[in-house]
Structures are given as C-alpha cells and as structure tokens.
Amino acid sequence: MALTEYFIRYLQRRDELGAKDLAALRAIPTETLQFQNGQTIMAPGPDKSHSCLVLDGMAGRLHTMPARVPRPVITALYVPGDFMDLHNFVLAEVDDRLMAFGPARIEFVHHRYLLDLSENHPHLTRLLWMATAIDAAVHRQWLAAASTLRSSAHLAHLVCEIYTRLAAVGVASDHRLTLPLLQRELAILLGYSSIHVNRAVRDLRDRKLLRWVGTEIEILDWPELVRLAHFSADYLDLERRRR
Amino acid sequence: MALTEYFIRYLQRRDELGAKDLAALRAIPTETLQFQNGQTIMAPGPDKSHSCLVLDGMAGRLHTMPARVPRPVITALYVPGDFMDLHNFVLAEVDDRLMAFGPARIEFVHHRYLLDLSENHPHLTRLLWMATAIDAAVHRQWLAAASTLRSSAHLAHLVCEIYTRLAAVGVASDHRLTLPLLQRELAILLGYSSIHVNRAVRDLRDRKLLRWVGTEIEILDWPELVRLAHFSADYLDLERRRR
DNA sequence: CCAGCATATTAACATAAATCAGGCGAATCT
DNA sequence: AGATTCGCCTGATTTATGTTAATATGCTGG
Numbered sequence: 001m002a003l004t005e006y007f008i009r010y011l012q013r014r015d016e017l018g019a020k021d022l023a024a025l026r027a028i029p030t031e032t033l034q035f036q037n038g039q040t041i042m043a044p045g046p047d048k049s050h051s052c053l054v055l056d057g058m059a060g061r062l063h064t065m066p067a068r069v070p071r072p073v074i075t076a077l078y079v080p081g082d083f084m085d086l087h088n089f090v091l092a093e094v095d096d097r098l099m100a101f102g103p104a105r106i107e108f109v110h111h112r113y114l115l116d117l118s119e120n121h122p123h124l125t126r127l128l129w130m131a132t133a134i135d136a137a138v139h140r141q142w143l144a145a146a147s148t149l150r151s152s153a154h155l156a157h158l159v160c161e162i163y164t165r166l167a168a169v170g171v172a173s174d175h176r177l178t179l180p181l182l183q184r185e186l187a188i189l190l191g192y193s194s195i196h197v198n199r200a201v202r203d204l205r206d207r208k209l210l211r212w213v214g215t216e217i218e219i220l221d222w223p224e225l226v227r228l229a230h231f232s233a234d235y236l237d238l239e240r241r242r243r
Numbered sequence: 244m245a246l247t248e249y250f251i252r253y254l255q256r257r258d259e260l261g262a263k264d265l266a267a268l269r270a271i272p273t274e275t276l277q278f279q280n281g282q283t284i285m286a287p288g289p290d291k292s293h294s295c296l297v298l299d300g301m302a303g304r305l306h307t308m309p310a311r312v313p314r315p316v317i318t319a320l321y322v323p324g325d326f327m328d329l330h331n332f333v334l335a336e337v338d339d340r341l342m343a344f345g346p347a348r349i350e351f352v353h354h355r356y357l358l359d360l361s362e363n364h365p366h367l368t369r370l371l372w373m374a375t376a377i378d379a380a381v382h383r384q385w386l387a388a389a390s391t392l393r394s395s396a397h398l399a400h401l402v403c404e405i406y407t408r409l410a411a412v413g414v415a416s417d418h419r420l421t422l423p424l425l426q427r428e429l430a431i432l433l434g435y436s437s438i439h440v441n442r443a444v445r446d447l448r449d450r451k452l453l454r455w456v457g458t459e460i461e462i463l464d465w466p467e468l469v470r471l472a473h474f475s476a477d478y479l480d481l482e483r484r485r486r
Numbered sequence: 487c488c489a490g491c492a493t494a495t496t497a498a499c500a501t502a503a504a505t506c507a508g509g510c511g512a513a514t515c516t
Numbered sequence: 517a518g519a520t521t522c523g524c525c526t527g528a529t530t531t532a533t534g535t536t537a538a539t540a541t542g543c544t545g546g
Contacts (some may be wrong), residue, residue, distance in 0.1 A: 133375055
C-alpha cells in the first residue's frame with residue numbers, strides 16, 4: 001500500500017511537489033490497519049519504530065498529566081491526510097496515546113523511510129517539518145480559544161475548525177459533518193464537564209446555529225457561527241507557497 | 244557573532260553533535276539585538292526573512308484571535324537557548340507577535356542559512372525539527388494544564404516548568420528564579436483575570452510553597468509544589484538520545 | 487416485547503472565577 | 517512635599533462552570 005493520496009494532497013495544497021518528490025513519497029511502503037472507535041492506535045512509550053497518518057475516519061491524541069491527575073485531555077484531533085504522529089520521529093518519547101474516534105483506517109510508516117527521506121529529500125523534509133509546525137499552530141489556537149472563549153463560543157470554534165479541515169480534504173461539504181465524539185469526549189477536549197458541554201450544545205441549538213443529532217452536525221448559520229467563535233482559518237496555513 | 248552557545252548546549256543535552264555539525268552551527272552568522280521589556284521582537288506577517296533565538300533574558304509569543312477578540316494570549320515563553328521562531332522558517336505566515344519580557348538579547352538568523360542547513364545537514368535538520376516538536380509538546384502540556392488544573396495548581400505548574408527550563412541552561416539554581424512577568428501578563432498566559440492570578444499567588448504563599456516579591460521567586464517547598472502542580476519534566480524531552 | 491445499558495438531557499445546588507470598586511505602597515515627576 | 521502613575525492587594529457581588537441527582541431516550545440482546 002502506498003502513502004495515502006490524502007497526505008499528498010495535504011502537501012500539494014500548501015506547496016508545489018515536483019515529480020521526484022511525488023515519486024519519493026509514493027515509493028514509501030506503508031501498512032494499513034483498521035481501528036474501531038476508542039481503540040488505541042499507538043500507546044505511549046519510547047523508541048517507536050513507526051509514525052502514522054490518517055487514511056480514513058478520525059483520530060485523536062490523549063495527553064495524560066503525570067501522577068494522580070484528574071483525567072486525560074484530548075490535545076489534538078486528526079482528519080484524513082493528517083500525518084498525526086511525525087512528532088515521535090524526532091522526539092525521544094511522546095507520552096500521548098493515539099486513539100481512533102469512530103472506525104478509522106490508519107497507515108503506518110516505518111521510521112527508516114522517514115530517515116531516508118530526511119537524508120535525501122530536503123524539500124520534502126521541510127514539508128514534513130511544516131506539517132508538525134501546523135500542528136503546533138493548531139495547539140496555539142486551541143490554547144487561545146480555551147483562554148478567551150466561553151463554553152458556547154469555544155465549542156463553536158471547534159466545530160468551525162473541524163468542518164474547515166474536513167471540507168479541505170473533501171470529507172465534509174454543504175455545512176454538514178460527522179463528528180464521532182461523545183459529549184463526554186468533547187468535555188475532555190474542551191476542558192469542561194460533560195454536563196456543561198451539553199449546555200453549550202443546547203445553547204448553539206437554541207440560537208439556531210446548528211442541528212446536532214448524535215454524531216451528525218448540520219451548520220445552519222455559518223457566518224454567525226464563525227462570528228461567535230471568532231474563527232478564522234488562517235492558522236491552518238492552507239495557502240499555497242514556496243518553502 | 245556566532246550562533247549562541249546556549250542553543251548548542253540545548254541540542255547537546257538531547258543528542259550528540261559531531262565535529263562537522265558543531266562547525267556548521269558555529270559558522271552560521273547571526274545578528275544580535277537588544278530589546279527592552281515589552282518591545283516587539285517580531286511582528287506578525289508573511290514572508291519573514293529571519294528566525295530568532297534567545298541569547299539572554301526571556302521572551303514570549305503573543306497569539307491574537309481574529310476580529311474583535313477580547314485579548315491576546317501568551318502561548319509560549321522562551322528562555323536562553325530556545326530557538327523561538329523556527330516555525331516561520333517552514334510556515335507561510337505566523338500571526339503571532341514575539342515580544343521581550345524584561346531586557347533580552349535576541350539573535351537573528353537569516354533563513355538562507357537555515358535553508359542551506361536543511362539542504363546539506365540532515366542530522367542538524369532533524370534536531371531543529373526536534374526543537375519545534377518540543378515546542379509543540381510544551382503547548383500540549385499547557386493545554387492539559389489549562390484543562391485539568393485550578394488556578395493555584397496551574398500557576399504552580401508554570402513556575403515548575405520555568406524553573407526547570409531556566410535551571411537546565413544554568414540561569415536559575417537553588418530554587419530561585421527571576422520571572423519578568425507582571426500579574427497582568429500571567430493572567431493572559433494562564434487565562435485568568437489578573438485579580439484571580441493575585442489570589443493564586445497569595446494561595447501559594449499562604450501554603451508556604453514559595454516567596455514571591457516582584458519578579459523574584461524563591462521556591463520553598465519544591466516537592467510539594469511539584470505535587471500540587473502534577474508536574475513532571477518529561478515533556479521537556481531533556482533526555483539524551485540518538486535521533 | 488422487555489430488560490439492561492449507555493448516552494443525552496434537565497434541574498437544583500455548590501464552587502470557581504470574573505467583575506466591580508476601591509485602598510495601599512513604591513517610584514517618578516513637578 | 518504634593519501629585520501622579522502603576523502594580524499589587526482585598527472585599528463584595530455576579531457569572532460561569534462543576535457536581536449531584538434524576539429522568540428520558542435510544543440501542544442491544546434475550
């Protein structure tokens with residue numbers, strides 16, 4: 001199985017890929033595995049041999065604070081095309097757990113191929129580096145959202161971001177998206193109790209901004225949702241540019 | 244002026260540097276500028292030509308949400324040796340403002356040298372990449388801290404982290420540190436009102452965990468502070484390892 | 487069809503943090 | 517010295533969020 005075309009499109013939206021780059025990417029062998037909702041894609045620990053990317057479905061990163069901590073926190077969400085685990089290629093140890101949200105197909109790439117890429121394809125290396133930098137930019141946006149937004153606006157911000165990211169890879173359109181997260185999981189993502197998340201969902205419904213049944217969301221008033229959430233897609237760095 | 248030895252030590256704590264790597268790093272010319280408290284080191288905008296690192300003093304990253312947002316948020320703090328702005332080498336645009344906290348000397352590296360490095364020194368490239376990955380790991384820890392900790396513990400976590408990072412570069416020791424942030428600035432970092440930060444400081448004082456006068460902090464009970472903050476230095480990735 | 491379970495929802499109450507209002511003390515300026 | 521500014525500190529009140537408890541709803545397996 002070859003490296004997901006989703007990821008190649010992820011890169012192509014942001015920079016031009018030459019024929020040699022494309023060939024090098026497509027030559028990387030991967031192993032694809034299927035996961036069910038809640039399953040662990042990668043457990044924390046040192047010396048990982050693979051990094052992984054999302055082919056299909058959604059996945060997330062569960063970060064646990066050390067010692068007797070109240071609960072883990074979801075610090076990132078990944079959609080198809082996201083190379084979700086490049087970090088562990090350059091870090092000694094990442095003690096986050098990667099898990100599937102809903103059914104998901106994940107591709108695993110052995111680090112030897114990334115190492116080879118970093119030795120012989122500097123342009124691609126910069127693009128992989130860019131992918132981790134975009135992850136970090138999303139982290140910063142989440143930090144800012146958590147600091148400045150109240151629960152409803154905070155939840156709205158998440159919906160705007162995920163819709164934008166899903167739409168960018170063609171998995172969502174027409175202001176409809178599937179978000180395979182329980183309210184309990186939204187709570188540990190946004191940093192609220194699940195009851196409070198429920199209040200926030202109700203608030204957005206009452207304002208007629210969206211319909212939300214189970215995992216299916218329909219955004220009824222995108223401009224107003226964006227305004228409430230102070231959302232702008234800039235930080236996702238979707239623009240095409242030489243790097 | 245050559246690339247700061249602090250940054251070289253930052254790398255050496257985490258991996259071995261060969262003679263060629265060292266020579267390549269030391270050959271990079273930099274320009275050093277002095278900033279006063281509150282001054283802008285780099286303004287947001289596209290097409291930056293330089294990245295910068297902290298030689299002396301402290302600096303931070305101010306992230307502003309778009310359009311009529313309540314306030315900016317401090318999403319990162321940088322200490323001597325931190326290559327604080329590698330992001331903009333690989334990203335099209337970073338709309339964060341970099342500013343000095345207290346007097347600070349900052350080194351500027353032209354992107355042409357980073358480009359050269361990424362073309363010809365894959366091992367060093369991976370290490371720079373690692374530096375941005377560590378930044379991202381710190382972001383995730385801040386996200387987790389913001390979600391799970393109450394004000395006092397959250398503030399305690401920040402103090403633990405900054406002391407650990409300052410001590411790692413030899414700028415702090417004996418459980419004493421200088422933190423050139425006003426309570427107002429701590430508030431926009433932690434996501435509280437400054438009045439509430441004041442209460443958190445008082446709480447830590449009342450518990451006899453630290454003395455805090457102006458910008459001078461003395462940690463009186465490190466183990467208890469660490470326990471309260473659920474702090475562990477793991478995420479700073481200080482361990483030495485091949486990458 | 488029912489029992490059993492998990493999730494969503496709501497209400498009532500408790501706590502945390504924001505906001506409002508103001509006082510204190512040190513540094514600076516006139 | 518007096519006035520001003522700024523950061524620190526504190527109490528009173530309001531708002532946001534957490535907690536507990538209970539009900540509803542939708543699924544699954546018998």
